[in-house]
Amino acid sequence: ILNVEQSPQSLHVQEGDSTNFTCSFPSSNFYALHWYRWETAKSPEALFVMTLNGDEKKKGRISATLNTKEGYSYLYIKGSQPEDSATYLCASGTYKYIFGTGTRLKVLA
């Protein structure tokens, strides 16, 4: 993997459903993996920064895991709410941030 890739590109879930998406990044020369949430008409907001293999971070109903050996991170949202609707971006890079194209999440009430 030469770039940071995210999947799926978009998804719709019902309120109350749990969901997860994937960020894949180059595993060589890994330094850090960042997750951001970008709501419409707002600025991207930092969620997590992860550096160690096996790292797990949690913020309310949102959590993330990191596997640096295989080059992926999962973001989980438990009990999705309409206010979770946003684009979720991950970023990594040997020196500075290379962003994925994001996963657009729409939570239906």
Add this chain to the structure above:
Amino acid sequence: KAGVTQTPRYLIKTRGQQVTLSCSPISGHRSVSWYQQTPGQGLQFLFEYFSETQRNKGNFPGRFSGRQFSNSRSEMNVSTLELGDSALYLCASSFGDTSTDTQYFGPGTRLTVL
């Protein structure tokens, strides 16, 4: 603490013109990075400035340039505008310049080139 501010928020220019965008980082932050976002593309890294020095540069033509002042405020300049330069330009500041530093984004400048 005030967040990252960008001016102007919206801009309309014509092909061939040049444009300067401004970014004021969070107080105490010394790193400012610039990104371009176009439909269907992720955030494309333009360049990063740290303590008035360009530390890293993305794959953009030389028409894109920037600078940083002693108060950490940064400007980005695009000369000889092309239609494809229409995009949302975001700047982000961080305290340091390492890969683990969290970036704080401004609201962006929406540039339209006609």
